[in-house]
Amino acid sequence: MAALAWLLIPVAAACAAALWGSWAARNRKVGDVAELAGYERFRAAMERRESGVAPDSDAA
Secondary structure (H helix, E strand, O other), X not given: OHXXXXXXXXXXXXXXXXHHHHHHOOOOOOXXXXXXXXXXXXXXXXXXXXXXXXXXXXXX
């Protein structure tokens, strides 16, 4: 009976690892549209010009 218990431990661990692996590799499609819209807003903000002196110029 002890040998059976020692055999079941790695089998149960392998099953748990297989379940976790299938869960971790699932296809996640939710959130792409919001991420792309946020990236587009970021690009638009970076392309806008500010009025006044540029932050990288020296006023010396």
